[in-house]
Amino acid sequence: MTLRRDPLLWALGLWSVLTVALLLSFHGDPRVLWTTQPPLDLACVWGSWQVQRAAVGPVRRFWRVLAAAMSLCLVGDTVQAIQLWTGASGVTAVAGPVQSAFTAVAQLAVTIVMLVHPAADQRGRVRLARWLDSATVLVGGGVVAWCFADGGAVTRAAAMVAAVTSFAAVKMVLSGNAPMHRLAALPMTAAVVVLCAGLAVPPTGWVLYTPVLASPLLVCGPRIQQALTRRARNPFGSRRRKPYSFAPYAAVSAVFAALVITLPAGASTRLWVAVLGAIAVVALVVARQLVSFQDNAALLDELRRQETRLRDQALYDGLTKLANRAHFHDSLAASLADGPAALVLVDLDHFKTVNDTMGHAAGDALLVEVAARLRTAVPEKKFVARLGGDEFAVLLPGATVLEADAVAERILAQLARPVALMHQDAVVVQCSIGVAFGSDMAELLTNADIAMYAAKDQGRATWVRYTPSLGHRIRRTAELAARLKEALNAEQFSLVYQPIVHLETGTSTGAETLLRWDAGPDVGTVPPSEFIPIAEESGLIVPIGRWVLRSALEQLASWRLAHPAAGSMRIGVNVAGRQLREPGFAAEVRQALLDTGLPGPSLIIEVTETALLDDAVAIETLYALRELGVTLALDDFGTAASSLGLILTCPMTGLKLDRSFVENVTTASRPRAVARAVSQIAATLNLSTVAEGIETAEQAEVLRSMGYRFGQGYLYSRPVPAADYAQRWLTGAPEPASLR
Structure with a gap:
């Protein structure tokens, strides 16, 4: 099911339309607004809780705190709605003390969890640059909020709080390790923008439409993240950080715009020239910096491509594109640290004959085809490696005896089909397979090798599972x-x-x-x-x-x-x-x-x-x-x-x-x-x-x-x-x- 067909997203849209219709019908009655808020809060709590169940580490912590914060909002909005309908606080759009207190605590909790969310890159200079960018947004947002917020000191204070929250959000986004997917972050960001815009509107009349738009957008975020968690390969926001961010430049532009707008009507020409000159100089410096950033970004991209090529050469076999011996040993050690595993060793029988009679090019083509068939025979996400020559390995973490035996059978069946090589006659590939289980790397490799040679002794084209008696016989032979x-x-x-x-x-x-x-x-x-x-x-x-x-x-x-x-x-x-x-x-x-x-x-x-x-x-x-x-x-x-x-x-x-x-x-x-x-x-x-x-x-x-x-x-x-x-x-x- 795609996001476009998600029934809850459609329900949120219809709920917003219904809320607007009721507000129009009742001429902007605040009771309509506050009555429609608790169901949206509940939906946000449920979606955030479902996401945290699928997450781990700091990501789980973020969504768990968000679910708790929205629970506080649910209590505050419910109390506010009850007070309005009972006449305890009068019919007013302004939030009462209970709702304001719960909302403030919720906002504080979310701000803190965003501030402490770890970044993907913890290097000192990168961390300093991230904090400077976030501080620029904080200062810019604070200036704009103070200049344009209407409603006196309370509204300005709310605007400053919004600026601080925006600072925390920007820091988290710039970390390269955001706890949500970009598709989930977009509606939540839009909700914050709508709420901040509402601060510049007098708290009367149609300002009630601001939360009508913001609340459903806020709920869409957890719902989208929940859907992506079920079907996306990388459902959260871990990704490579860009070499620069436009957020600080947007903050600078907003401050200059506020400066121009707030200049007194009778400002002298000299003042205007100084202000506009400062803006022009800063704009040119920013443009020059962006050009340098682009050049640096291109250089970094090339370095990353070189790094990727070197890493591939170090970790993967150049012919078959399977993991090589070094990568296999590292992966085996990491897997065994989490628990026992099954190891399947595959050795091609009489491969030298193919090289000697048909040429090394045909032998290489055969190895490539064998690698492709191994990928087909082995379950998805299991580790397949070429250890060298005509020997391959399959790592099956946590596999049972039946599962490992089934893999060995499938490998034999896949390799038994004839292979056409270099426009020559088809050849039938036979292999000897050894299967072993264990949690010690050296012992597991030895036992699988013993089982593989036992398969060769039994006439080849078969598989053998390691047993202690087999090991005793082979060890005596060794x-x-x-x-x-x-x-x-x-x-x-x-x-x-x-x-x-x-x-x-x-x-x-x-x-x-x-x-x-x-x-x-x-x-x-x-x-x-x-x-x-x-x-x-x-x-x-x-x-x-x-x-x-x-x-x-x-x-x-x-x-x-x-x-x-x-x-x-x-x-x-x-x-x-x-x-x-x-x-x-x-x-x-x-x-x-x-x-x-x-x-x-x-x-x-x-x-x-x-x-x-x-x-x-x-x-x-x-x-x-x-x-x-x-x-x-x-x-x-x-x-x-x-x-x-x-x-x-x-x-x-x-x-x-x-x-x-x-x-x-x-x-x-x-x-x-x-x-x-x-x-x-x-x-x-x-x-x-x-x-x-x-x-x-x-x-x-x-x-x-x-x-x-x-x-x-x-x-x-x-x-x-x-x-x-x-x-x-x-x-x-x-x-x-x-x-x-």
Whole structure:
């Protein structure tokens, strides 16, 4: 509903028309005027009280005092009307002592609250300038009121009081922090002007029409402010102060006008020339000052624009126009000071692929589109930021679990829609989202980050809410990652060896090298299934793998020198995909073989299928290794999706059947069928085969009958240290019971 259709504003207008009509009908009877005042006072009290309920701080104080002041006026006007109708004070337009007293107290209260209302800018010079401008209005208004007020000393005193009230009002308006909107201030200012004009009219006859106009205008102010409070973004008067105000110049003009009008009729020409000259000089000085003000204002505007640009550069991301990391941290700290909040971290999956394949311009366009979709998915007035690269954050102050989960779901849905980039084919954006709750900034950021990486671990394109158990697991991972950096220097790694056995003869033809990590008495032995993924993710697998490779070859060389049975033995080393992608890996292997004096075929490099999927660099490295004569085995064969394709595209020389097929080969038909098929494929492609995880003689016999020549598992030996391996498999000595 607009102000033009507001029913109360229309009612005030009709009330004024009705009052004028009654005054005309009853020939200006004062009882009509005073009878129509209390309803207007009541409307003003109600409107002011409603506004103060929606305001805070000094603004609420102003409207609360105004409501109290109008309540005093309501009592005074009601008493005045009763006295007129009962004949207690005679039929007169002049206010009685009760009404005058209540009105004076009300005016005093409003004047005081306007004087103490704080300004937006509290700097000393600005405060001094504001007081000087207000004092100019006070002096000018007082002079004009004294010169033109009619009715003797009482009327002049009332005029001076009006001047003081005007001074307080001007000070409040010039503060740049007025407690009301400009639209609400206009009718209230007009009411004051009408009342002041009435002071210059003899208090008889049609002077009664002055409050008829002023009272409805005064009531319009609270009503307009009440309406704006409900629907305006900035309903009150806080705004940037202008570099100068016309109010002091208007006061100066009014004083000069009063001077000219009050000059005696017989004033000499010399006096007139002096007066008019003074007016002209002051007018020229004022004009010059206004020109300077305009120049200064233009300069200040330019400085403010520069300040705005610098602030935007400091607080917002130049590409997406979202808040940057610094702004986000400041806003997060401010929000948490008021209470707990929810944090949603969003990380784009495989964004680097877009940059690498489509160009950085396409990547930038994608980030801009992602920012726009985040704004759509996040509730209005919630904080969205780009933390850097392809990572975004959403701050949800006071959000519940359901609300935060819903935001995460909407973000996934928005980003799942294809995005057309730079006139190229559309791409589908996937993201991993972490959600966390808390009131401590460091803990909240850490927990959201933990949840986000947990989402990546779950396959990406999903969201995860932080839980304490999740935090414990991730913190252990982080602790192990930190300890891994020192493990090599601290000599915490060791190697064990599991024999690879010929299924027909039961003799060992080689051994697979396995890594073990003793992280100290406070942590203990960490299983490879836990620390190997951490090493691969952090890149530490490269130096660790380099140490394993060289140590294993040195051990094999040592065995060959000490044990004739090791003359034809081969050593297997597991290599991660990260190592194969490392530049110069094949050269490192070549140098290690040269340093240990071993031929290429004595080394078996075992790689998993997942390490080779869609990795041209890794496959190229395998070809370089084959040129060195190194044996290449595809480890854990049968567990990935592209096994058959890999054995055709990679220069593999052998396959190692995964233990998941071996453990049920004697009891289930499907694992047995897969094991037989793998053996047949290997035979057709002239590849050697090793069955992993053999634990029973029955399994070994079934696999041998299928064509498998080699096997390894607990049936033959657990992984053991080098000395134990040599004792059992290279010297022919009886195997210790602990190794069986």
